[in-house]
Amino acid sequence: MKRLHQVQGWLSRVEAEETEVDKLIKDSAQEIEKLCLGGYCSWNIKSSYKYGKKIAQKLQVVSKLKEEGCFPTVAEIWSREDPMDEPITGERILPQIVVDERPCEPTVGLETTFDAVWRYLGEKQVGVIGLYGMGGVGKTTLLTQINNKFVDVSNDFDIVMWVVVSKDLQLEKIQENIGRKIGLSDESWRSKSLEEKAMDIFKILRRKRFVLLLDDIWERVDLVKVGVPPLSSPPLSSSFTSKVVFTTRFVEVCGHMEAHRKLKVECLADEEAWKLFRSKVGGDALDNHPEIPELAQTAAKECGGLPLALITIGRAMACKKTPAEWRYAIEVLRRSAHEFPGLGKEVYPLLKFSYDSLPSCTLRACLLYCSLFPEDYNIPKKHLIDCWIGEGFLGDDDVGGTQYQGQHHVGVLLHACLLEEEDDDFVKMHDVIRDMTLWLACEFDKEKENFLVRAGTGMTEPGVGRWEGVRRISLMENQINSLSGSPTCPHLLTLFLNRNDLSSITDGFFAYMSSLRVLNLSNNDSLRELPAEISKLVSLHQSSKLNKGVAERVQVFGEHQMFELGEYILSPYNSSASGI
Incomplete structure (x- = not known):
């Protein structure tokens, strides 16, 4: 006997909701403690309101x-041992093993995403599922867990296939991996053309309920050319008996693959990150000195919740x-993380x-530029784009056009999971991504x-003795x-x-910075005067938010200069302050 497809889908949804309900119940004690006046009021109204809203939605x-759990029939008689015709020779063969279990270490913090994927696998309206996220976040591990779940749980599928695609996309290799799984692996078959092998694969898979797991996709994979029966998007098809699940670093690939559902694999929260880090360090080191656990938590936070970094460190x-060894390690992570054992060889290259x-080279330059801002800094999008314009990264068309181009570049970096969006106006760099870009x-x-x-x-101290030969300097905050002095730069x-x-800048400080294009002196409230030679910096395109007191003293501008001054802006076309 085998559960009907709709029954299995319903049970999967129930299991997923049970997990979320358990979390709400676990949080209830903490929420009850916030109540006062006999439960009619709360010390934290916003928190209690949000919790109550979640409860109402879950109910x-x-x-x-x-209501949906009433089925007249829940199972049918079925056997996986029914033979089928071998499409090449016409011989009768038995089906292959349904799924091959893959080695996988115990994981932490992937439960919620796993449950969501498993729920979608049971929904007939979903055929293609995309998992995206930054490198090292655990996408392959999650896909492995999904593969292995089919070993232990009764399901509706005839076969589960695993294929590693990687950056060097080769459709023939994908065909060979699928072919081995469905009995097409002899030398004569491998010598066939791409189109012939696709036809053979299609003849077998069109009669099967299959799951195809594609790991590490970097661009669209044309599954029809491989021979995989098409999983059309609704309303062309309202029900899917087969599924495709893939992992990628780029959210655009989810669109190119026409994913019906896309899920971002996030970095771990602090508690989960500490649990993973602690398991890799082990009790032998953590219990050796009473100061080490606290130092270890500090070191774990330097990983920003990225599983690969947590495991490596x-x-x-x-x-x-x-404790001395741990303090030194934390210092290395903060000052020059690339020198830490494993990061420069295992994490950063990935x-x-x-x-x-x-x-494009321009996008790579834009990403590196983001590392000039401090760790965990919320970077205003508009200011970032203005700096890119000042550096000459963006086109020379009108201001509105370059702003749109800058917004596009920000979007590309966000979709590649190399930047994180804080809200509509700010972006942030993950700590490990920032360390990697500084390494580059x-x-x-x-x-x-x-x-x-x-x-x-x-x-x-600014340490101007180290400035010679440097192209970009950030000493902010x-x-x-x-x-x-007069540094030669x-x-x-x-x-x-x-x-x-800053309260003073001596005359001559900017005298030998003839190429300077972007200068930021904002939020130095005691600074009231600038050296006279700043007016000779003809390459200067952007100087952000000087104090208004300085603005009143600046009268001469280079050819392309623009000074933002608090809420005012001065430009070569307008030498008096005006609102913006």
């Missing part, structure tokens, strides 16, 4: 499931049993694949862009009080000095 879902720290796959910009020989980034490190393009304690 509606459960009620609907109960956790394993590297498993033999560190003194993430660099996403960087290398950006469609500062250390990686082939991509070396001569960046000097000490943003948010608490430095009090420090405690630098003054700038003196003929190649310097961008200089971020905003959010310091």
